[in-house]
Amino acid sequence: MHDVLIIGSGLGGLECGALLAQRGLRVLVLEGSNQPGGCMQSFRRGGLHYDTGLHYVGGLAPGQAMHKAFAQLGLMDLPWQRMDEDFDHVIIGGRHFAFHQGYEAFVEGLAKDFPHQREALQSFVQRLQNITAEDMDVCAYDYLCQTFSDELLLNVVSAAAMKTELRRESLPLFNFAHTCSSYIESSWRLRGDGNLLVNKLIDTIKQAGGEVQTNSRVVRLTEDDGRITKAICADGTTYEAGYFISDIHPAVLCQLLEECPSxxxxxxxxxxxxxxxxxxFTAQLCIKPDALRYFGHNVFVYDKPNVWTMTEENDPVKGVMISARVPEDGSEALRQIDLLTPMPWHECQPWTETKVGHRGEDYKDFCRRKAEQCITLAEQYIPDLRSMIETCYTSTPLTYRDYLGSPEGGAFGMRKDCRASMLSFHSVNTPLPNLLLTGQSVILPGIEGVTMTAFETCNKIIQDNAR
Amino acid sequence: MTREEIIAEINAELAEEFEIDEAAITPDAPIYQTLELDSLSLVDLIGIVQTKYGVLISKTELPNIKTFAQLYDYIEQHQK
Incomplete structure (x- = not known):
């Protein structure tokens, strides 16, 4: 009998496991696949590690949003490397802009290009620092239109938010602001792959007496007298616990609850x-040795100032994020670059019935073509990039769906909608008092959002136990 | 949609979704007790009304809807 059983070993599941194990609770994390970590996991090809969802983290300097949380989780012990002072570069229609770390520097940097919008920029960063739950009801795009009279600047300040889903009609300001603010405070990359983070959390859980089991797919939860009592795995193994935390997509969780009358x-x-x-869509490039110097900033390249509409129809590719991997051996030349671009599910339609490794030649052609388009855009920043590439690995939302169990391969969980915030932002509570939710579908996506949610989920259990 | 049609449809829907006897839903019956709503399932009620009628019950209006009759009124007044 465990105190807490966690279904899914994504970042949220492992963070909950570590936080609760540190509190002395007996924790068991069950992962359905053969590798823990969810979007944080990395894979090895040709002697190099490639990440799936980890690119950069914001707010890790002392006193900032994520520092305290990561310190508590033991994650500040990892080799974080502060990015360049100009941490995000934006190229739109051939013009080049930079975001600088620190709110004042952020304003000053952009005010050089948009002097007539200085006050608007100051108002923008003020707002970023004063976001409340009421901003779940505010439309981010409308707010930006009201704040910036210069349409190009509106696109520039939104450009790095490719790490969330930009939708004009629905994205809440709450989400947009969280996607921007911690990175402006300070931006960091890990010297190493996402498995460092995953393994650190697993070590914390194990050192506190907890367990993490892979190949343990939960297929059913049973209810007795208004509480979940057991998790039953695909191989028939049954686990009992006092509390259950779901770190899987809520729609997938509902399949496990079919026999629960509450x-x-x-x-x-x-x-x-x-x-x-x-x-x-991600093209992960292995760069020939000594072909390209490492750069400690991200670059967001857009064909045109259509940052807020490109996701709707991104074929051919209209925008790409370039993320360089910190050289692990300390050398000046990099070996790996990720190119990322949004890919709506409808582009996957021809292959939705296929599985990894069996999608056919037309899928490979599609991925090659899309990667070529990403490389062409990226060459606006890295001339002749194509000639430097040794190998290119690609992934699509189908890859996410099949490896991570994410319906429709959604990169940021369930969509939040400012027009119906009560319906789209979820509580960590469920109708069963000992079953709680965590992960990026609940409140906010991304590393910061998932970590904030993990603390919220764990606080419910900690407060319950304190009574 | 007439008020009568709204009443017939929403009553059937709420009985089905909240798994209660439809006979318990009467105009003056208290919504919270009848549907056994808590803060979590209240959101489910809002979701049903929005999906069915495209009517979003706002946070400020919510406290004014205490009976089924008041819910019918709200849907009737706000339906598109």
Whole structure:
């Protein structure tokens, strides 16, 4: 009998496991696949590690948003490397802009290019620092239109938010602001792959007496007297616990709850009918040795100032994020670059019935073509990039779906909608008092959002136990 | 949609979704007790009304809807 059983070993599941194990609770994390970590996991090809979802983290300097949380989780012990002072570069229609770390420097940097918008920029960063839950009801795009009279600047300040799903009609300011603010405070890359983070959390769990099991897919939860009592795995193994935390997509969780009478149809419907965010296409490039110097900033390249509409129809590719990997051996030349671009689910339609490694030649052609388009855009920043490439690995939302169990390969969980915030932002609570939610579908996506949610989930259990 | 049609449809829907006897839903019955709503399932009620009628019950209006009759009124007044 465990105190807490966690279904899914994504960042949220492992963070909950570490936080609760540190509190002396007996924790068991069950991962359905053969590798823990969810979006944080990395894979090895040709002697190099490639990440799936980890690119950069914001707010890790002392006193900033994520520092305290990561310190508590033991993650500040990892080799974080502060990015360049100009941490994000934006190229739109051939013009080059830079975001600088620190709110004042951010304003000053952009005010050089947009002197007539200085006050608007100051108002923008003030707002970023004063975001409240009420901003879940505010439309980010409308707010930006009201704040910036210069349409190009509106596109520039939104350009690095490719790490969330930009939708004009629905994205809440709450999400947009969280996507921007911690990175402006300070931006960091890990010298090493995402498995460092995953393994650190697993070590914390194990050192506190907890367990993390892979190849343990939970297929059913059983209820007795209004509480979840058991998790049953695909191989028939049954685990009992006092609390259960779901770090899987809420719609997938509902499949496990089919025999639970306390979960009424209305709740199931809300959890299963919510829309998913778009996925991402990634081209992971292995660069020839000594061909390209490492650069400690990201670059967001857009063909035109259409940052807020490109996701709707991104074929051919209209915008790409370039993320360089910190050379692990300390050398000045880099070996790996990721190129990312949003990829809506409808582009995956021809292959939705296929599985990894068996999608056919037309899928390979599609990925090659899309990678070529990403490389062409990236060459606006790295001339002749194509000639430097040794190998290119690609992934699509189908990859996310099949490896991570994310419906429609959504990169940022379930979509949040400022027009219906009550329906799209979820509570960590469920109709069963000992079953809680965590992960990026609940409140906010991304590393910061998932970590904030993990603390919220764990606080419920800690407060319950204190009573 | 007439008020009568709204009443017939929403009553059937709420009985099905909240798994209660439809006979318990009467105009003056208290919504919270009848549907056994808590803060979590209240969101489910808002979701049903929005999905069915495109009517979003705002946070400020929510406290004014205490009976089924008041819910019918709200849907009738706000339906598109």
């Amino acid at each position: 979960v009424r149809k209305a709740f199931r419907r809300r959890m299963t009918s919510g829309e998913n965010t778009c996925g991402m």
